[in-house]
Amino acid sequence: MSVVKVLDGGLGTDLEKAQSIDFLADDPLFSARFLHTDPSAVKDAHKRFLLAGSDAVITSSYQASIDGFMKNCNVSREDAIQLLQLSVDVAKDSIKEVKSQLGDEAKEKYYVAASIGPYGACQHDMSEYTGHYVDNMSEDDLKNWHRERLSILLGRDPDFIAIETMPAQKEAQAIIELLREFPQAKAWVTFTCKDEEHTYHGDKFKEAFEKISKCPQVKSIGINCCHPKVVEPIMKSIRHLLQPDKTFIAYPNANLVLDEATRRMFTEPSSQSLTDYVSNWLSIGGIEWIGGCCLVTPDDITNISKVVNDWNSRNVE
Ligand SMILES: [Zn+2]
Incomplete structure (x- = not known):
C-alpha cells in the first residue's frame, strides 16, 4: 500500500486567528490579501502547518486573480502577476525554512500545491457553494477565465x-481540458459536496469522478470544504474505481455548515472532531491525501498526522 500523506489545514482561518482579524467572509481576496500586505504572514502560516506535520503546502491563490488584485489592491497588471507568482514562492520559502529548522527531522519531500479556486470564489458572493454560474457559461468561457492564472502559477513550478x-x-472538466495545454502539469481535483452524493451544483460526485479520472494528469480526486461526515459515503461510492495512480483525497472543514439563507458558514456543535473520522477513511483504503479546510488548525493537523503516521507504520512496507 502506498504512503498516506497529510495536507495542511485552513490557511485563511489560521491567518485570521494569527492576525486577530475577521476578514474571512468580507475580503474579496480572502487569504491572498496578505500576499500584498504582509507575505511573511502567509509564509508563517504555511510553516505552522508544516511544523504540525503537513507534507504539503496549498498556496494562498485560491481566491486570487489578476483582476481581483488590480481592483482590490490598486496595483498594476504586472504587479498583480507578481503577486500570483509570490503565492508559490512563499510556499517554497516556507518549506526551505522548515527544512533548515528541522534538519534531520525534516521529511524527505514536501509538496507545493498551487491553488486554483472556482470562478465563483472570485465573484465573492458565495456562488462557489451553488455553482449556478456554470449554467450561464460555456466551457470556453470557463477555460478562458482560468487560463492565465493557471499558466502563471505553473510558471513557478x-x-x-x-x-x-x-x-x-x-x-x-474545463480546467482539466486546459491542463492539456500544460502537459508537464500534475493536478488533484476536489469537489465541494452538499450531501453524500452530490456536489453543491447538484452533479453526481460519482459521475464527476468517472469523467475526471480519465485525465492522466490528475493523480487524485476527492472532496474538500464540506462537512467531514460526507467524506465516508462519497469515498465508498467510488472506492471500486480507485487505482494506485488514481487515489482519493479529502480535506473537509471542521464541522462547518453553510446556512443556505444567509450564505454564511457557521460551526455546528459536534462531539466528533475531524481527527475522529480519519481512521475510518484509512480503513476504507485508496486514500492518499488527508487534511483539512476551513477552521482546521495546525493542532488538528498534528492530531491527524499522528493517526496517519501510525497507519503508515502498520500498513506500508
Ligand atoms: Zn473550506
Missing part, C-alpha cells in the same frame, strides 16, 4: 495544481 472547492463537474 509547483508540484501540483490543486483544483479545489469545485461546485460543478463542468468547471472542473
Whole structure:
C-alpha cells in the first residue's frame, strides 16, 4: 500500500486567528490579501502547518486573480502577476525554512500545491457553494477565465495544481481540458459536496469522478470544504474505481455548515472532531491525501498526522 500523506489545514482561518482579524467572509481576496500586505504572514502560516506535520503546502491563490488584485489592491497588471507568482514562492520559502529548522527531522519531500479556486470564489458572493454560474457559461468561457492564472502559477513550478472547492463537474472538466495545454502539469481535483452524493451544483460526485479520472494528469480526486461526515459515503461510492495512480483525497472543514439563507458558514456543535473520522477513511483504503479546510488548525493537523503516521507504520512496507 502506498504512503498516506497529510495536507495542511485552513490557511485563511489560521491567518485570521494569527492576525486577530475577521476578514474571512468580507475580503474579496480572502487569504491572498496578505500576499500584498504582509507575505511573511502567509509564509508563517504555511510553516505552522508544516511544523504540525503537513507534507504539503496549498498556496494562498485560491481566491486570487489578476483582476481581483488590480481592483482590490490598486496595483498594476504586472504587479498583480507578481503577486500570483509570490503565492508559490512563499510556499517554497516556507518549506526551505522548515527544512533548515528541522534538519534531520525534516521529511524527505514536501509538496507545493498551487491553488486554483472556482470562478465563483472570485465573484465573492458565495456562488462557489451553488455553482449556478456554470449554467450561464460555456466551457470556453470557463477555460478562458482560468487560463492565465493557471499558466502563471505553473510558471513557478509547483508540484501540483490543486483544483479545489469545485461546485460543478463542468468547471472542473474545463480546467482539466486546459491542463492539456500544460502537459508537464500534475493536478488533484476536489469537489465541494452538499450531501453524500452530490456536489453543491447538484452533479453526481460519482459521475464527476468517472469523467475526471480519465485525465492522466490528475493523480487524485476527492472532496474538500464540506462537512467531514460526507467524506465516508462519497469515498465508498467510488472506492471500486480507485487505482494506485488514481487515489482519493479529502480535506473537509471542521464541522462547518453553510446556512443556505444567509450564505454564511457557521460551526455546528459536534462531539466528533475531524481527527475522529480519519481512521475510518484509512480503513476504507485508496486514500492518499488527508487534511483539512476551513477552521482546521495546525493542532488538528498534528492530531491527524499522528493517526496517519501510525497507519503508515502498520500498513506500508
Ligand atoms: Zn473550506
